[in-house]
Amino acid sequence: MPPKESRFPNGNKQNRLGRPKGARNQKTILREIVDEKVSVRKDGKRVRVSIIDLLISIVKRGAVDGDQRCQSLLSDLEKQYGQGSERTYGIILLPSDPPFDEFVEMLKDAETDRPPCADDPLCDNY
Numbered sequence: 001m002p003p004k005e006s007r008f009p010n011g012n013k014q015n016r017l018g019r020p021k022g023a024r025n026q027k028t029i030l031r032e033i034v035d036e037k038v039s040v041r042k043d044g045k046r047v048r049v050s051i052i053d054l055l056i057s058i059v060k061r062g063a064v065d066g067d068q069r070c071q072s073l074l075s076d077l078e079k080q081y082g083q084g085s086e087r088t089y090g091i092i093l094l095p096s097d098p099p100f101d102e103f104v105e106m107l108k109d110a111e112t113d114r115p116p117c118a119d120d121p122l123c124d125n126y
Contacts, residue, residue, distance in 0.1 A: 062070030
């Protein structure tokens with residue numbers, strides 16, 4: 001905290017035209033809009049869903065119907081916000097050639113996202 005004599009006196013602000021208290025930024029406003037609930041008919045019943053759920057279902061329906069823009073948008077959304085469905089690849093570095101059975105076991109462990117030396121008490125990486 002700065003020394004008391006160099007602080008602004010009460011009621012005297014440096015940036016009077018700055019952002020007022022309680023002002024919302026674009027991200028907050030957008031979040032409030034997409035979280036808003038609306039009533040829609042689904043299978044003959046009225047249900048309340050958020051606007052983001054409604055928009056995604058509309059894009060999904062358009063993609064299924066063959067709309068190229070909806071397919072592209074759905075693909076972009078999946079890439080950006082997907083659940084990590086894409087496989088990642090890497091390189092295994094070994095100090096020496098392991099027996100074939102151990103190599104196959106290491107590959108299986110890599111596919112299941114299990115640490116490569118989870119069963120090895122001498123391995124201190126995990």
